[in-house]
Amino acid sequence: MSTRTLAVVSAGLSTPSSTRLLADRLADGVVAALRERGIEVRPEVVELREHARDLADHLVTGFPNAALRPVLETVAGADGLIAVTPIFSASYSGLFKTFVDVLDRDALTGTPVLLGATAGTARHQLALDHAMRPLFAYLHATVVPTGVFAASEDWGSGPELADRITRAASELADLVAARPATAAADPFADPTPFEQLLRG
Template sequence: MTTRTLAVVSAGLSSPSSTRLLADRLADATTAALHDRGVEVRVEVVELREHARDLADHLVTGFPNAALRPVLDTVAGADGLIAVTPIFSASYSGLFKTFVDVLDRDALDGTPVLLGATAGTARHQLALDHAMRPLFSYLHAAVAPTAVFAAAEDWGAGGVAGELGARIDRAAGELADLVAARAPAGPVDPFADVPDFAALLSR
């Protein structure tokens, strides 16, 4: 079997959180779908709440600190990404947007991405299409057609096994197809765009 890396970014603010719960369900379903396609998976989970101060430092200094750099490299070097955020004021959270803001400009270029969101009410579900999908399209990510929204009532009796479970499985299958069809991502090389000074001096 080939092995691919799946990065899972959760922007939940509490511990435990419904955002992390949804992220884990999506990761488990995607892992199973990739196994069915003959692909082994290494899952790397990023809890943004653990890096809130690191992200704020990056915003004001322009550089990631030692704790944040591996997180950015994990996301940039992944073969696929699951990104889940709580919805506040009809859009993604400020913590989630801050993380996206500090990613390298081309970090998600062509990367298969599955979008997820949570909120207390189903009235916020359109945020996936009017806020999150345009954001990742701007980043040139390959966004899976199905995004998954989970309101508080979706976690009730039969929720995960019922309609929410069906949405998770459908979205996971779409992401698995995108990841399996893509050439494996290589390691992130921070010096890839450094000019060849010997060649420059020989001109």
């Protein structure tokens, strides 16, 4: 059975968070859908709230610190990405946008992405298509057709949310399964001889 990596980015601000809950449900759906396709996946969850100061430092200095660097590498090296943000003022959160701003501009080129969003009211649901999709189109990511929005009332409203999660997860699984696995770069694969380093 082949394996893939899945990065799950949650920009929720509270603990517990409906944003993280949606991210986890989407990840579970993708894991199950890929397993049906004979692929094991290892989800790696990134909680942006834990790196808020690291992200601010990166914006000011232009460099990721030791805590943020592996997070950026996780997202850039993943075979698929789930990105979930709360919606404030009809758009993604500032924390979410800050994370996107510090990603390398080519980090998500061609990467299959499933978008999710949460809000207190359904009035914000268009933010998926009017704010998040253009952002990821700019990053040259491959966004699945179905985005998943969950307002407060969606969590106890029957099968509708579950059906959307299943459909979106299947779409991401199809894209991830269709592309070759992203191999992590081996820093020791082609070392520079010490003598060459001394010569400068």
